[in-house]
Amino acid sequence: MKTDQIKRETGEGRRAAIGKAARQLIVEKGLEGLRTRDIAALVGINIATLHYHVPSKEALIGLVAESIRDDFKVQAARHPRDGKTGLELLRLEFADFAETMEEAPDLIVVMAELTERARRDKAISAIMAPMGDFWRRQIAEILALGAEDGSFRTDLDPKAGALLITGALSEYARTSGKFGPAPALFAEIERAFRRSSTT
Structure with a gap:
């Protein structure tokens, strides 16, 4: 801007x-x-x-976090999720992630800065932790739905899977994709959770 x-x-x-x-x-x-x-x-x-x-500093960081949440809400509203399978919802998450990397790289930079600072600053951690918790919970719900609807393995652990997925996407963003294209990462994640009969 x-x-x-x-x-x-x-x-x-x-x-x-x-x-x-x-x-x-x-x-x-x-x-x-x-x-x-x-x-x-x-x-x-x-x-x-x-x-x-x-x-205060906490109020300023809170306002920045609020603006990030607002951006994510606007993005999510553009892509309706009702009636979709777990696999379709996961692919939407991947599409949103790729869109953010392409169209709003500044948001990725700000998130990385705040997340890193949160490791050393309890006040910032208190602001950022709920955002990370919400993301992991959302992915866990998608995985649980996919296990129920048959698009993912029935023996998966949704919480552990959510940690794997959010960790992989966060690392991809942190390294700016220098270890390969995003679609390759998305495909590997899908293969890890998808039932073999699902296309």
Whole structure:
């Protein structure tokens, strides 16, 4: 997002603009280089107004996480999931992941920055952990559904499988795909869980 695209807003619109500006700066300078004065300058507000909306570091990181969740919700809404098999739902997850890597690589960078910082910062961990838990739970539910509908092996462990899948996708994003194309990774994951008779 270019600086001239960040417009002055009020209320929720201004909070959204602050979140986007913070994300832009995290991509450019890393979390360590994130400064409130730079965010205020991008949004076109003064420091006092910025602190009104985000009074602490935790509130700012929370707002960034909120903006990431909002992006994922918008993406999910574009691809209806009702009535699909476990395998079809997993393929949708792969499609969403590939779309994010292609169209919103900044989101991947921000997620990686926050996840890494969460290892050392309890406040950030408290914000980021629920997002990771939700993702793993969602994948586990897909695997459980697939085991029930016959598209996945019936002997799979959904929770362990979810950890394998989210771990593989996270590592792929972290390494920017330098170990091979995403479709090859997706195909290997499918083969690990799919029943042999499923195409």
